[in-house]
Amino acid sequence: MKINASASITWDYGNLDVARAIADAVEVDNLNLPKNLNFKTYSEEGKVITKVKYLGEIESFIVAMDDLVFSIKIAEEVTLEGNWRCENGKTKV
Numbered sequence: 001m002k003i004n005a006s007a008s009i010t011w012d013y014g015n016l017d018v019a020r021a022i023a024d025a026v027e028v029d030n031l032n033l034p035k036n037l038n039f040k041t042y043s044e045e046g047k048v049i050t051k052v053k054y055l056g057e058i059e060s061f062i063v064a065m066d067d068l069v070f071s072i073k074i075a076e077e078v079t080l081e082g083n084w085r086c087e088n089g090k091t092k093v
Helices: 016-029 058-080
Strands: 002-012 037-044 047-057 085-087 090-092
Touching: 002 058, 016 037, 016 047, 016 058, 037 058, 047 058
Parallel strands: none
Antiparallel strands: 002 047, 037 047, 085 090
16 A cells, blocks of 8 residues: 655654764664655754655555664664764764
């Protein structure tokens, strides 16, 4: 079944540096996606926000959303364990 979907997902960390580190880590995964799938992840006011647009089979959309949640989880683990630092507004792992 084909769908045309858009979504906005927000994770609130309450910390500008943590949100920036997680968003930077996840945004790398958003490069080179198929034309029918558009992800944009960024940080704003201690939150990580992902905007998604998709046109295609619902099963592929579910897999993409699952990948996003898994990527956020891994970025959280690395960030919250303290294996990163912020220098001049750029995240370093």
